[in-house]
Amino acid sequence: MYQWYIRLTGLAACLAIVVVVLGAWVRLTDAGLGCPDWPGCYGSLIVPADEASVAAANEAFPERLLATEKAWHEMIHRYAASTLGLAILIAAFLAWRNRADPRQPVTLPLILLGVVIFQGLLGMWTVTLLLKPLIVLAHLLGGLTTLGMAFWLLLDHFRQDESSRLKGRIAYQPAVLGLVILVCQIALGGWTSSNYAALACPDLPTCQGEWWPPEANFAEGFILWRGLGIDYEFGVLDAPSRVAIHYTHRLGAMVTFLLLGWLAIHTIRNSANRAVRHAGQVALITLIAQVSIGISVVWFGLPLWLATTHNGIAALLLLTMINLNHAKATYPARA
16 A cells, blocks of 8 residues: 555545646646636636637626637636545545554645645635636645655655654754745745746846836835736736836845755765765756756847746756755765
């Protein structure tokens, strides 16, 4: 039973990455409201295709006529997310049934199940609240939380022989700080995307031709809640507010690059344990790739494949930092 639990946890981690990338793809193709209802699409579990079904869909939602391509983008994401939820549900059930096995974690799989249930609610609210940026951001962070927890469970499995000999784990504070900073930066990226501010500063390294754009409206750009009933598709902010959001994301990227770069290099140079050094090396390579892709996204004008890759590498960078934290906690005496 334990081996089936591990297989399902691994499947969940892989599916979580796919769901995160698909979520970015949906946002970047403006398909977040491709299906204006939930959990189906225009009242059906598949996108209406025949002439009669399309006519019925358009009659039911005259304010948002069916765009088949966008609807399929949204439904592919929902199918993947539903499969992920099912895998986590079965894994949590197996963990509970197998709780007498000393190798079997129980608490974290059950918490993960709670997270994915709440994530489903956020997916519903994303649609019913018309792409409200705060909900879209929470949905992104919920997906990354699901990914991170599933990955942590896998790391516990692969390193359990070592960790079982330790009386307790000790968090390495710089690595924890690095993880927190990275999550904040990812949140800034999500806020940038959900407010359609990715190209608010189309030039590099300046923004709107200035090192500090004087027209940036930070107060307006970071209002988290604007009430109900507002359609946020394509954004509601003016240009100065979007500039403020984009520029803050750039500043955050520099801080994140410097801090995580230092942390990775320090780990590589000063850790005696091979697993910890390797974790630092992978984190550094992924960090450099992410910053390079982020610059390229602006330089080339937000091409879909590159912007989607930027989101995917952000998820991988998160995993490298979780791996670094786990390694430092598992091998503290030799790290």
